[in-house]
Amino acid sequence: MKKYWKLLSITTIAVLAIGTFYIQKAIANENSLELALDTVSGEVAELKGMEISGGYFDNYWNKRFTITAGELEFDNNDSFIGSLERFYQPKINQLINDHRSFMRGKNSDLAGFYEDEQLLAYANVDSKWDGQSRYKDHNFEIDVLQKGENERITFEQKVPNQQDYRYMYVMDVQVQDGQLSIFTRNEGNTDAPTEFRVYRFDLASEKLISEDSLMILDGMNSKKWHEGNLVTTSTETEPTENVVFAKTEMEEVETEYEEYMVEEKGTEYVAYNLSTMEKTELDIPADLSTDSFNELILGSTIYFIQRTEQGLTVISYNLENEQENELNVDFPSTDQGNMIVNGKGDRLYIVGGDSKELPITIVDVNTGETLYQGIYKKKGANGVYQLFSIDNIYIK
Amino acid sequence: MIEVKDIKKKFGRKQVLNGVSFTANKGEITCLIGINGVGKTTILNAIMALTPVNSGEILLDGQKVTKQSFEKITFIPDAITMIPQMTIAEAMEFMDDYYDSWNQNRATELLGFFKLKQEDKISSLSKGNTAKVNLLLGLALDVDYILMDEPFSGIDIFSREQIADVFTSHLIEGRGVIITTHEISDIEHLIDKVVLLDEGIVLKEFNSEEVRESEGKSVVDVMREVYKA
Amino acid sequence: MMRYFKLVNFELGRFFKLYGVIIGITILSQLVGLWVVSNSYMERANYAMFEENLSPAQFVSDNGEMSLLVLTRTLWFLGPIALGAIALLFNIFFVWYRDWFGKNTFIYRLLMLPTARINVYLAKATSILLMVLGLVAIQIVLLPVESVLLKWLVTRDFRLDLAPAEVVSGFRELMIILPAGIIDFILAYGAGIMVIFILFTAILFERSYRIKGIVFGAIYVALATGIFLSPIILEGIIGTNYLYPMELLVLEIILGLIVSAASIWVANYLLTKRITV
Numbered sequence: 092m093k094k095y096w097k098l099l100s101i102t103t104i105a106v107l108a109i110g111t112f113y114i115q116k117a118i119a120n121e122n123s124l125e126l127a128l129d130t131v132s133g134e135v136a137e138l139k140g141m142e143i144s145g146g147y148f149d150n151y152w153n154k155r156f157t158i159t160a161g162e163l164e165f166d167n168n169d170s171f172i173g174s175l176e177r178f179y180q181p182k183i184n185q186l187i188n189d190h191r192s193f194m195r196g197k198n199s200d201l202a203g204f205y206e207d208e209q210l211l212a213y214a215n216v217d218s219k220w221d222g223q224s225r226y227k228d229h230n231f232e233i234d235v236l237q238k239g240e241n242e243r244i245t246f247e248q249k250v251p252n253q254q255d256y257r258y259m260y261v262m263d264v265q266v267q268d269g270q271l272s273i274f275t276r277n278e279g280n281t282d283a284p285t286e287f288r289v290y291r292f293d294l295a296s297e298k299l300i301s302e303d304s305l306m307i308l309d310g311m312n313s314k315k316w317h318e319g320n321l322v323t324t325s326t327e328t329e330p331t332e333n334v335v336f337a338k339t340e341m342e343e344v345e346t347e348y349e350e351y352m353v354e355e356k357g358t359e360y361v362a363y364n365l366s367t368m369e370k371t372e373l374d375i376p377a378d379l380s381t382d383s384f385n386e387l388i389l390g391s392t393i394y395f396i397q398r399t400e401q402g403l404t405v406i407s408y409n410l411e412n413e414q415e416n417e418l419n420v421d422f423p424s425t426d427q428g429n430m431i432v433n434g435k436g437d438r439l440y441i442v443g444g445d446s447k448e449l450p451i452t453i454v455d456v457n458t459g460e461t462l463y464q465g466i467y468k469k470k471g472a473n474g475v476y477q478l479f480s481i482d483n484i485y486i487k
Numbered sequence: 488m489i490e491v492k493d494i495k496k497k498f499g500r501k502q503v504l505n506g507v508s509f510t511a512n513k514g515e516i517t518c519l520i521g522i523n524g525v526g527k528t529t530i531l532n533a534i535m536a537l538t539p540v541n542s543g544e545i546l547l548d549g550q551k552v553t554k555q556s557f558e559k560i561t562f563i564p565d566a567i568t569m570i571p572q573m574t575i576a577e578a579m580e581f582m583d584d585y586y587d588s589w590n591q592n593r594a595t596e597l598l599g600f601f602k603l604k605q606e607d608k609i610s611s612l613s614k615g616n617t618a619k620v621n622l623l624l625g626l627a628l629d630v631d632y633i634l635m636d637e638p639f640s641g642i643d644i645f646s647r648e649q650i651a652d653v654f655t656s657h658l659i660e661g662r663g664v665i666i667t668t669h670e671i672s673d674i675e676h677l678i679d680k681v682v683l684l685d686e687g688i689v690l691k692e693f694n695s696e697e698v699r700e701s702e703g704k705s706v707v708d709v710m711r712e713v714y715k716a
Numbered sequence: 717m718m719r720y721f722k723l724v725n726f727e728l729g730r731f732f733k734l735y736g737v738i739i740g741i742t743i744l745s746q747l748v749g750l751w752v753v754s755n756s757y758m759e760r761a762n763y764a765m766f767e768e769n770l771s772p773a774q775f776v777s778d779n780g781e782m783s784l785l786v787l788t789r790t791l792w793f794l795g796p797i798a799l800g801a802i803a804l805l806f807n808i809f810f811v812w813y814r815d816w817f818g819k820n821t822f823i824y825r826l827l828m829l830p831t832a833r834i835n836v837y838l839a840k841a842t843s844i845l846l847m848v849l850g851l852v853a854i855q856i857v858l859l860p861v862e863s864v865l866l867k868w869l870v871t872r873d874f875r876l877d878l879a880p881a882e883v884v885s886g887f888r889e890l891m892i893i894l895p896a897g898i899i900d901f902i903l904a905y906g907a908g909i910m911v912i913f914i915l916f917t918a919i920l921f922e923r924s925y926r927i928k929g930i931v932f933g934a935i936y937v938a939l940a941t942g943i944f945l946s947p948i949i950l951e952g953i954i955g956t957n958y959l960y961p962m963e964l965l966v967l968e969i970i971l972g973l974i975v976s977a978a979s980i981w982v983a984n985y986l987l988t989k990r991i992t993v
Contacts, residue, residue, distance in 0.1 A: 554833070
């Protein structure tokens with residue numbers, strides 16, 4: 092045996108050391124990086140159903156975490172297996188769990204999904220790169236799962252006038268009364284403007300029944316142009332009555348220091364009503380969007396969120412009665428960093444990111460009441476550089 | 488018996504062996520003779536499965552060479568097959584570790600015979616002594632067959648004599664030996680059988696004793712005849 | 717089987733001196749490095765306190781605490797790890813070619829051992845794996861030792877004590893050698909073993925067919941890599957992720973096992989039928 096001491100010693104040391112390392116790691120629940128929640132007001136129970144995923148970084152740490160109902164958990168020791176579990180955002184994961192075979196091979200962007208009690212619908216535009224400058228052969232791929240019967244309607248349809256578009260993608264999908272509407276952004280060929288369109292399909296006959304242009308981002312030149320976006324719904328798969336598009340005029344201006352910067356020159360809004368198939372230009376002040384850092388729709392109200400000295404001001408615009416309203420929200424942290432807002436029902440969830448702390452605020456938009464306020468902070472000595480970053484807020 | 492049957496081998500475009508056949512019997516010393524580069528070493532390598540042949544067959548006591556064969560046959564190449572950093576003692580220990588057929592008594596005997604010191608490092612030995620160690624490591628195996636590649640090349644005269652003495656001793660007796668050489672003089676009186684090779688074929692295979700008795704010719708005489716023709 | 721273990725031990729022995737030197741350099745460089753880094757930190761801290769009248773807390777808040785993570789970001793720490801990695805990578809080739817070249821022709825002996833030749837191949841692979849794991853183990857043992865040393869060198873106010881696992885997860889590059897979980901560890905080192913098998917088999921192609929063998933070896937590496945990555949390549953071409961990540965992982969594990977087994981099988985064929993000394 093003595094002859095084999097090299098083999099035996101290396102094997103023993105390797106097994107013992109590596110084994111101990113992983114066992115120690117597995118049982119070490121004591122973590123010297125402690126991120127703790129200080130509740131300023133309200134009950135932690137209000138955080139139920141809210142899932143925040145993000146990361147904490149400083150001179151020493153680089154850890155990802157998920158805060159579920161206010162409980163912070165570091166992600167599975169950042170293991171590779173753990174990262175596979177977090178590969179998709181929570182909503183997609185939930186859909187995969189519920190409808191594994193339907194979800195297979197689908198694009199994991201939530202914009203292409205619609206879900207209600209009866210069905211789960213998916214739409215995608217499949218295109219081919221022509222090898223030079225543009226995509227071609229745009230093709231709608233539609234797949235609808237009727238949850239109860241577990242039946243699927245699957246069909247494809249060539250995009251009409253597809254030679255006019257160099258690139259297109261799905262921004263939202265809605266189903267109402269057996270009709271599936273696909274909202275797309277179509278980028279035109281060389282000089283043609285970018286356009287938002289809606290394509291409406293009858294699911295029973297699997298036919299395209301209408302298409303409509305919703306917004307044209309024209310007036311393009313090197314100094315002045317339009318940018319457009321969909322004003323997001325709270326969770327993008329849910330049914331909505333109105334889909335709202337925004338178009339912002341951008342201008343490149345020269346400052347007195349001979350530097351160029353881009354300025355927002357005002358935003359127009361168009362709402363498309365799924366029942367009436369009518370589009371309405373909304374009477375919203377052009378600079379409201381410029382002053383807001385976030386805007387979202389809950390039900391039939393658009394909320395514009397602006398920063399103030401004390402915290403936030405939420406300005407709401409009701410699509411039905413065209414009423415504007417204003418509401419002030421205190422924010423628990425002086426160090427606001429970046430803010431991410433999400434909403435569901437009549438609640439706004441506001442979380443700070445890209446800063447030393449991670450403040451969380453929940454507001455009831457109807458009453459204006461702050462339901463919860465709290466801050467996640469690192470416990471113990473603070474280094475110079477400290478950063479919470481937020482990837483995603485998901486509300487069940 | 489070692490049977491080499493019609494083996495052919497190419498190195499690139501060069502046909503090194505072009506149908507070589509001969510046999511070597513247990514209890515006999517068979518000598519492969521030919522000028523350098525005629526493929527003698529290749530034949531020995533092929534017998535030991537150290538290089539593939541393009542066609543033909545090699546049998547050891549009627550069977551193909553497998554891992555078990557290496558307890559029955561051994562090969563002493565012209566360079567040492569041990570790590571130079573080892574001492575002779577370590578080299579012997581290595582052999583003892585892996586070969587059931589290793590005979591330490593015989594190894595000790597050879598050590599004395601060659602006047603080698605087992606604590607010497609192989610790398611520190613003279614060329615002649617290195618060759619002796621190489622020989623020792625092969626001969627101390629209780630195997631039926633021993634292949635030797637040019638055991639006398641580049642070695643001083645005293646070492647040659649010592650090595651030649653081995654061939655007449657009990658260390659070789661009863662075993663089958665194949666030895667290659669391009670220079671016959673040292674061992675002419677020892678060999679039982681001669682295989683003359685040239686240009687990848689066997690020119691003549693004969694029993695040296697028979698030729699001497701019936702035709703009165705020495706091995707060198709036959710060589711002269713064959714190669715001049 | 718016994719001969720395989722003997723061969724592993726033997727292969728370890730042949731690289732052991734150099735291996736010992738690498739271990740020595742690692743230990744020495746990290747300990748000296750810790751001493752240098754700690755002292756320079758304390759020097760700055762003392763200067764700040766006495767010359768600029770900063771409190772320890774202020775200094776820490778400006779400069780961060782002294783911990784092993786500061787050391788890990790220096791060449792003192794990374795240099796020896798890189799050295800070990802390069803040496804063992806180099807050894808994948810060296811472990812074969814040294815037996816063919818040089819004054820001795822040890823490959824004759826190895827191929828004439830009364831044991832299956834594939835054992836030589838497996839023993840060489842095992843010895844490399846064990847030496848890699850040995851270096852990783854040394855690193856793991858070094859971390860707590862350095863932790864104690866840090867306690868002597870830096871006073872409490874400035875120090876952040878970290879467990880070995882925390883040092884590793886605090887420094888992403890270290891996670892390459894010590895992945896986050898034991899399953900990750902097995903996957904990473906399993907993939908490493910597969911790479912060794914593929915390279916070994918490519919080397920044996922070269923040793924069997926020489927110049928032509930370089931081409932065969934290259935084709936083999938490309939083929940093995942292609943088969944292993946085929947699901948990922950295929951999904952890339954089709955442009956959809958047909959498989960879910962977990963399924964892809966399971967498929968990759970199966971393919972990795974197939975590629976490893978195929979490498980051993982091909983190597984066995986080459987060693988018994990095609991190898992040339």
